[in-house]
Amino acid sequence: MLPSKEDLIATVRKYYNSSNAFMFTTEPSPETKRxxxxxxxxxxxxxxxxxFRDELRSALPDYTIGETYPSMDGGPRCMVYLPKESWFPQSNWDVVGCVSLLAPVYFVYGVEWDYIDGRRQNFRASFEQPPPNMAWPDQVVAMTIEKMFGFSAFPRELAETPVPLYAGLLEPSETTLFHTLFTSDPSNIP
Structure with missing residues (x-):
C-alpha cells in the first residue's frame, strides 16, 4: 500500500538535512548517519x-541491464539499455527503475539521449510515457519490482511534491519527494 504524502515527507525528513549546518562541520548529522x-x-x-537483476536479464534477454547505487541517493536504480543496433542520432531512450530504501515505493522513468560522434550524449530524464520501442521493457521493470519487492508504484504527482531538504547537490527550493526517495540526479546513469 502506498504511504500517504504526509508520511513520506515525515520519512524523508529523517534522512535529509533541512539546514545547511551539515556543510560546516566534519561530523555527520543525525540525518546523514541514518x-x-x-x-x-x-x-x-x-x-x-x-x-531482481537476474529476473530482469531473463525477461529482457535482448537488452543490457545495468545498475547504479550511489549512497547519497534514496535507493538503487537499474537501467534497461536500448540495444546498440537500435540507436538513432537523436532521442534514444533507456528505462530506469528505482526502488527506495526509505519507503516501500518504486518509480520507473526514462533517460533520453543522443548518439553523436560515436558517443552517448545530452542525457535528459523524462517522466513521460516511453516511446513504443521501450514500452515493454518499462512494463517489465515495473512488474518485476512489484513481484520481487512488493513495492507500490510512486505516482508522478507525488514525485513532484516539494520538500525543503538538501538532497545531493540540490538546495531545498529545488528538492522534491522524488529526489529524496530515489535520486537527486535522475539523468545521470552509467
Whole structure:
C-alpha cells in the first residue's frame, strides 16, 4: 500500500538535512548517519537485488541491464539499455527503475539521449510515457519490482511534491519527494 504524502515527507525528513549546518562541520548529522546506516544494511543484504537483476536479464534477454547505487541517493536504480543496433542520432531512450530504501515505493522513468560522434550524449530524464520501442521493457521493470519487492508504484504527482531538504547537490527550493526517495540526479546513469 502506498504511504500517504504526509508520511513520506515525515520519512524523508529523517534522512535529509533541512539546514545547511551539515556543510560546516566534519561530523555527520543525525540525518546523514541514518541515511548511511540504511545503505550499509542494504549493501550487507543485496541478495534480493541480485535476484531482481537476474529476473530482469531473463525477461529482457535482448537488452543490457545495468545498475547504479550511489549512497547519497534514496535507493538503487537499474537501467534497461536500448540495444546498440537500435540507436538513432537523436532521442534514444533507456528505462530506469528505482526502488527506495526509505519507503516501500518504486518509480520507473526514462533517460533520453543522443548518439553523436560515436558517443552517448545530452542525457535528459523524462517522466513521460516511453516511446513504443521501450514500452515493454518499462512494463517489465515495473512488474518485476512489484513481484520481487512488493513495492507500490510512486505516482508522478507525488514525485513532484516539494520538500525543503538538501538532497545531493540540490538546495531545498529545488528538492522534491522524488529526489529524496530515489535520486537527486535522475539523468545521470552509467
Amino acid at each position: 541515511h548511511d546506516d540504511i545503505w550499509k544494511q542494504w549493501i550487507a543484504h543485496m541478495e534480493p537485488w541480485y535476484a
